[in-house]
């Protein structure tokens with residue numbers, strides 16, 4: 401088509417959002433992206449600095465809240481937005497257990513604000529929407545609750561969230577569904593399993609462990625470490641979102657995952673082994689971090705008191721996205737985890753800059769008492 405597509409990517413300075421922006425600008429050099437992000441502790445302009453400074457100026461950045469009605473309306477009035485992709489969220493389960501309020505403000509009311517404005521600004525007549533527009537809500541497999549040893553989450557699985565975080569994401573999904581059923585808004589929901597890769601904030605399992613090893617700290621694991629998550633490399637998630645935007649049927653939900661179940665313990669042991677392999681080859685890093693290979697071993701693991709309401713197992717059945725959209729993961733875990741560890745080694749300044757100040761207070765508060 402002739403019209404150049406324009407994305408409004410909310411939460412695009414965070415982990416997955418920044419990877420998505422990079423993916424889109426590379427794949428479709430002619431398209432435009434507007435990133436709206438509040439820059440909370442988890443948002444980092446450095447994640448998309450290169451794209452913002454690119455002379456082609458395909459990415460514009462606006463610092464702001466998805467709850468800000470005037471601002472979001474203004475963005476619609478001054479741009480011909482084709483897609484909204486909403487990544488903006490409070491995303492850390494542990495923080496939601498400490499205090500859920502901001503999770504409801506951003507994850508529920510913020511989404512409702514975006515939906516409302518999209519409904520009004522995209523409409524051309526009696527519940528008729530402009531061509532091609534789509535509202536994609538980036539959700540999570542955590543809305544389904546927990547699995548036993550057997551079975552998988554399908555799109556038909558009951559929504560049974562167990563943490564304040566997943567309850568807020570489930571509420572948003574219900575609202576997105578309601579806007580589709582009530583107003584015919586062309587919505588899509590994606591529910592992805594756990595992501596890993598570059599630019600992930602080090603409160604999450606994989607970068608936390610890498611950062612701790614590099615800074616000579618113990619590796620805290622909840623409970624017995626046998627909780628199972630289904631891990632997907634972030635680029636594969638971005639590719640799935642892109643394909644679902646282009647091919648997905650309005651009103652539908654798509655689960656995204658790659659049958660890659662691992663216990664937390666397995667993840668941490670893999671990081672220890674792979675990091676050691678990389679350091680053996682990249683000797684200069686041993687000096688840089690004042691590390692000794694012999695000290696990087698399973699003894700670093702420190703089992704701590706379990707997280708309340710800790711879901712036992714998540715596992716995605718990705719049949720629908722495979723058969724209807726044609727998406728399949730492309731990056732094997734062994735490759736992805738080495739790429740991730742190498743990225744954190746090569747970008748240690750990125751890590752250092754965000755792990756000062758507030759992060760230290762948060763870390764001490766979460767892990768020292770256990």
Ligand code: NAD
Nearest residue numbers: 411413414415416438439440442443465466488489594595
């Ligand atoms: P993240 O915490 O790294 O990034 C969230 C971003 O949203 C940050 O840049 C933050 O500044 C921004 N933000 C927060 N509140 C905002 C507000 N009120 N207005 C505007 N911007 C705001 O999170 P992530 O890991 O990149 O996750 C992105 C989305 O994907 C979330 O909705 C999350 O629920 C979902 N998800 C994450 C995973 C995962 O494994 N990380 C898996 C499935 C789904």
